[in-house]
Amino acid sequence: QKEVEQDPGPLSVPEGAIVSLNCTYSNSAFQYFMWYRQYSRKGPELLMYTYSSGNKEDGRFTAQVDKSSKYISLFIRDSQPSDSATYLCAAAGGTSYGKLTFGQGTILTVHP
Amino acid sequence: EPEVTQTPSHQVTQMGQEVILRCVPISNHLYFYWYRQILGQKVEFLVSFYNNEISEKSEIFDDQFSVERPDGSNFTLKIRSTKLEDSAMYFCASRDLNTGELFFGEGSRLTVL
Numbered sequence: 001q002k003e004v005e006q007d008p009g010p011l012s013v014p015e016g017a018i019v020s021l022n023c024t025y026s027n028s029a030f031q032y033f034m035w036y037r038q039y040s041r042k043g044p045e046l047l048m049y050t051y052s053s054g055n056k057e058d059g060r061f062t063a064q065v066d067k068s069s070k071y072i073s074l075f076i077r078d079s080q081p082s083d084s085a086t087y088l089c090a091a092a093g094g095t096s097y098g099k100l101t102f103g104q105g106t107i108l109t110v111h112p
Numbered sequence: 113e114p115e116v117t118q119t120p121s122h123q124v125t126q127m128g129q130e131v132i133l134r135c136v137p138i139s140n141h142l143y144f145y146w147y148r149q150i151l152g153q154k155v156e157f158l159v160s161f162y163n164n165e166i167s168e169k170s171e172i173f174d175d176q177f178s179v180e181r182p183d184g185s186n187f188t189l190k191i192r193s194t195k196l197e198d199s200a201m202y203f204c205a206s207r208d209l210n211t212g213e214l215f216f217g218e219g220s221r222l223t224v225l
Contacts, residue, residue, distance in 0.1 A: 032212060043116075043203050043216040044155065051212075088155065098143050098207045098214055099168055102155040 003027050006089055006103030015112050019076040023089035023103045026070065030091035030101075033065050035074045038086045038105065047087075048074065079110045114138040116217035118204050124223045128193050133220045135187045135204030143207040144187045145214070146179065148172070148200040155203065161187065194224045 006023045013019055021035075032051055036044035048063035050056045056063045064073040072089050086107050090100040117136045125131050137144050146158040159169040161179050178190045187206075191198055201219040208215070 034214070036216075041201070041219070041221070043118075043218045046213055046215060049211070049213050090155075096160075096168060097212050098145050098160050098205070099157050100147075100155075100214060101157070104154055 003101045004089060004091055004103040006106055008104045008106060010107040010109060012109045012111060013079055015079060015081060015110055017079050017110070019074075019079050019083070019108060019110075021074040021076075021087050021089070021106050021108070023072040024070055025072065025091050025101075027091070027093065027101070028070075029093035031094075032092045032097060033063070033072050034090040034092075034100065035061075035063055035072075036088040036090060036102075038088055040086075044088055081110050081112055084109045116204055116206055116215055118202075118217035118220050120220055121218065122221045122223070124225065125194055127196060127224055131191045131194055131198075131222060133189045133191075133202050133204075133222070135189070135217060136185050137187055137204065137206030138208075138215060139185070141206035141215075142209055143167075144179075144181070145205040145207070146189045147203045147205060147216070149203065149219075150197075150200045158189075158202075191222075194222075196224050198222060199224045 004025045035048040038044045053067040060077045062075040086105040088105045089103040119134045144161045149155045159173045160167045176192045180188050203219045204217045205214050
């Protein structure tokens with residue numbers, strides 16, 4: 001059973017669109033949820049980090065976690081061509097805070 | 113801004129050879145990790161390291177792998193006898209104890225021929 005599932009896309013949107021990226025997870029022990037952005041052949045860059053359920057906003061980015069449905073979302077407002085990248089969701093739980101379980105990653109292209 | 117640095121950025125090796133990948137974690141972080149990403153696949157956890165010992169490892173991290181913190185700044189991953197299937201990007205990460213956030217390096221691409 002895959003612990004974190006993410007639609008790999010690809011997803012293509014026009015500049016200025018609102019982007020919605022989603023993941024589901026199966027492990028009830030997960031308490032920490034992250035979104036990373038990864039450019040081609042580069043390391044994952046942390047975008048958002050949330051604990052348990054709720055929303056977190058940072059500029060154009062909003063992360064949502066719904067533990068009751070085991071659903072993780074990332075919204076990007078006013079998307080820019082520079083947002084084009086692979087977006088990875090990740091989760092961790094229990095005492096293994098640094099042992100992240102990643103989703104497959106969604107490839108996003110924002111075209112001018 | 114502090115960052116995790118990794119060397120080499122790319123290494124090509126023959127099957128059966130030993131490889132050492134090096135990492136310099138963020139200076140005030142105490143937890144260190146290695147992850148790998150085979151081309152087109154998920155980023156996978158390999159091992160976590162704290163207080164000079166392995167705290168957790170995945171089933172991927174078999175006897176061919178070892179980690180070490182030889183001095184106060186470096187953190188290394190050694191693959192004793194490389195196999196073709198070890199070809200991947202290897203990412204080092206370190207964790208901020210206060211926030212729990214995990215920061216990754218740029219990765220070392222290993223190609224085994």
